[in-house]
Amino acid sequence: MARDWLKGAKQKYDTVIIGSGLGGMTSANLLAKLGHNVLLAEHHYNLGGMATWFKRKGGHVLDISLHGFPIGMIKTFRKYWSKDMADRVIQLKNIRFDNPQFTVNTTFDRVDFTNLLENHFGIMREVIDEFFNTVREMNFYDEIKLSTRDLFERFFPGRKDVWRFLMEPITYANGSTLDDPALTYGIVFSNFMSKGVFTYQGGTDELIKEMKREMESNGVDIRTHCLVDKIYVEGGKVKGVRINGRDIECSTVLSNANVTTTIQHLVGEENFSPEFVEEVKNVRLNTSSCQVYMGIKRGEKIDYDGDLLFSSVADEYDTDKILSKDVSSRTFSFYHPFIRPGGNRYSIVSSTNARYEDWANLSESAYLKEKEDLIETTLDALEKYVPDIRKVADYFEAATPATFKRYTLHPKGTSFGTKFEGLKVSRELPNQITGLFHTGSVGIIMSGWLGAANYGVIVSNEVDKLLRSVKAEASMAASSA
Amino acid sequence: MTKEQVRQAILDILTEIAPDEDIHSISDDGNLRDQIDLDSMDFLDIVMELRKRFNIEVPEKDYEFLATMSSCVNYLFPLLGDRKLAS
Numbered sequence: 001m002a003r004d005w006l007k008g009a010k011q012k013y014d015t016v017i018i019g020s021g022l023g024g025m026t027s028a029n030l031l032a033k034l035g036h037n038v039l040l041a042e043h044h045y046n047l048g049g050m051a052t053w054f055k056r057k058g059g060h061v062l063d064i065s066l067h068g069f070p071i072g073m074i075k076t077f078r079k080y081w082s083k084d085m086a087d088r089v090i091q092l093k094n095i096r097f098d099n100p101q102f103t104v105n106t107t108f109d110r111v112d113f114t115n116l117l118e119n120h121f122g123i124m125r126e127v128i129d130e131f132f133n134t135v136r137e138m139n140f141y142d143e144i145k146l147s148t149r150d151l152f153e154r155f156f157p158g159r160k161d162v163w164r165f166l167m168e169p170i171t172y173a174n175g176s177t178l179d180d181p182a183l184t185y186g187i188v189f190s191n192f193m194s195k196g197v198f199t200y201q202g203g204t205d206e207l208i209k210e211m212k213r214e215m216e217s218n219g220v221d222i223r224t225h226c227l228v229d230k231i232y233v234e235g236g237k238v239k240g241v242r243i244n245g246r247d248i249e250c251s252t253v254l255s256n257a258n259v260t261t262t263i264q265h266l267v268g269e270e271n272f273s274p275e276f277v278e279e280v281k282n283v284r285l286n287t288s289s290c291q292v293y294m295g296i297k298r299g300e301k302i303d304y305d306g307d308l309l310f311s312s313v314a315d316e317y318d319t320d321k322i323l324s325k326d327v328s329s330r331t332f333s334f335y336h337p338f339i340r341p342g343g344n345r346y347s348i349v350s351s352t353n354a355r356y357e358d359w360a361n362l363s364e365s366a367y368l369k370e371k372e373d374l375i376e377t378t379l380d381a382l383e384k385y386v387p388d389i390r391k392v393a394d395y396f397e398a399a400t401p402a403t404f405k406r407y408t409l410h411p412k413g414t415s416f417g418t419k420f421e422g423l424k425v426s427r428e429l430p431n432q433i434t435g436l437f438h439t440g441s442v443g444i445i446m447s448g449w450l451g452a453a454n455y456g457v458i459v460s461n462e463v464d465k466l467l468r469s470v471k472a473e474a475s476m477a478a479s480s481a
Numbered sequence: 482m483t484k485e486q487v488r489q490a491i492l493d494i495l496t497e498i499a500p501d502e503d504i505h506s507i508s509d510d511g512n513l514r515d516q517i518d519l520d521s522m523d524f525l526d527i528v529m530e531l532r533k534r535f536n537i538e539v540p541e542k543d544y545e546f547l548a549t550m551s552s553c554v555n556y557l558f559p560l561l562g563d564r565k566l567a568s
């Protein structure tokens with residue numbers, strides 16, 4: 001008989017969290033610390049969602065989304081996780097660009113960018129300062145009509161090389177394009193520019209292990225292999241969920257599944273107002289990714305000292321080209337031994353933005369062949385920087401939008417949730433149905449490790465508020481009875 | 482609680498949220514945001530801590546009262562004045 005992954009679970013929880021991405025786990029941990037009874041249900045066998053890794057024969061450990069995050073993550077770890085985790089955050093100092101327009105090396109912070117914009121690109125200092133101040137002051141409540149293209153046009157008219165320098169890394173970081181609102185660009189770009197790019201020493205495996213330990217010690221009931229396929233609603237209020245066919249009661253649900261999936265499939269459109277249902281239909285998903293993982297043989301090393309390389313052979317920055325299956329732009333992450341001290345191992349991961357449609361409808365043999373091609377063309381491109389890559393690496397594997405969809409259940413394998421309008425829909429859920437909340441990658445600004453984790457906190461504050469009032473009512477009722 | 486105790490309660494919360502900052506140098510009328518480098522997430526933490534410790538709900542429209550130490554004390558004193566210090 002199949003194992004019962006819910007064995008020993010209670011009949012009722014204060015809150016059920018659907019999905020263990022960084023948004024879901026940060027919420028689970030915080031709500032448990034605030035004294036609530038939390039069940040965390042994850043359909044996969046591992047926790048982490050996109051924040052994940054895999055191990056392969058030969059001692060290879062490969063990370064999926066540990067290319068880098070902004071310094072804000074230190075504070076987020078310290079406040080909502082632990083000081084130990086915060087202390088593991090280290091800077092990646094060698095960020096490289098190589099494309100037909102320019103080749104530069106940077107620490108990816110405001111000081112260094114200012115210097116490069118002035119001396120390498122010949123932009124006037126006043127313009128640079130004004131640009132930085134403008135983007136830093138953008139916030140969530142800003143006018144969203146201004147597009148990123150308008151913003152660049154205003155500060156750097158006609159300077160497509162500068163646009164590329166400022167935009168390409170952000171496109172990789174969250175899938176946004178020149179047509180997305182300038183404020184989504186401004187918030188994410190400023191987060192990075194504050195101090196540079198950071199990573200987690202020990203790797204994603206250590207991070208998730210720590211998070212699991214922390215959640216357990218705070219009393220979260222963690223369940224993997226647990227698929228939630230229904231959120232029950234009655235009289236406009238959340239009543240419970242169905243997990244692996246079993247019903248569990250709860251007055252609040254916090255879904256870390258995709259926001260559109262939550263509404264359309266888990267709750268069902270019939271439970272929302274018709275206007276809201278229409279609004280949800282207009283939410284655009286963000287694009288997905290392809291990755292190629294290269295494991296370096298034990299005892300071999302790579303003589304390239306960059307940490308992150310934005311490499312492209314396209315003449316200029318162009319969203320269509322970036323998304324095209326005929327890949328011309330790649331981000332290479334070089335994982336040096338300092339990421340996992342003691343192991344003395346290297347790995348390289350190549351990431352490209354990609355469209356689900358290009359990969360979803362292939363026959364199995366065509367799909368496998370395309371994956372092989374992706375690996376081969378990636379190795380060809382990488383030979384420019386690591387000439388002996390085919391000799392020093394002994395493990396190769398590729399992931400496509402179909403892979404991301406299979407593991408995280410995100411529609412179309414979206415890597416970064418939805419476009420901006422998705423955030424409003426996510427925020428609106430509790431007004432539509434009492435007790436229904438969503439957190440995780442959404443609206444561009446709430447995506448990435450930092451965005452997803454912090455959004456988990458923002459929404460937990462609202463869940464806590466509701467739970468406290470529910471509990472106060474219940475105890476009033478009990479004492480008057 | 483006296484006003485002084487309310488002030489101390491706020492300082493306790495700030496110490497937890499921003500352990501690396503010199504909490505004692507905070508002046509009453511300067512912006513907290515500037516004096517100890519608080520961001521919007523930190524303000525959210527203050528709201529959550531007030532709820533946890535004192536069962537006080539600060540609605541979003543009142544967040545402006547958390548701007549300086551003296552506006553915090555003036556805002557919270559009527560809400561906390563009749564409370565005994567947590568034992």
Ligand SMILES: Cc1cc2nc3c(=O)[nH]c(=O)nc-3n(C[C@H](O)[C@H](O)[C@H](O)COP(=O)(O)OP(=O)(O)OC[C@H]3O[C@@H](n4cnc5c(N)ncnc54)[C@H](O)[C@@H]3O)c2cc1C
Binds near residue numbers: 404416441
């Ligand atoms: C290739 C790639 C590279 C990236 N690189 C970086 C990077 O370098 N830096 C950075 O900051 N960010 C990066 N990101 C983005 C970052 O990883 C994500 O934004 C973030 O991890 C998303 O967290 P989340 O809370 O939205 O949850 P997700 O990671 O999307 O997780 C959602 C979870 O919910 C589970 N789930 C869904 N439906 C159900 C259900 N019905 N029942 C049970 N469980 C369910 C899924 O299995 C999954 O575990 C990258 C993303 C990708 C794809």
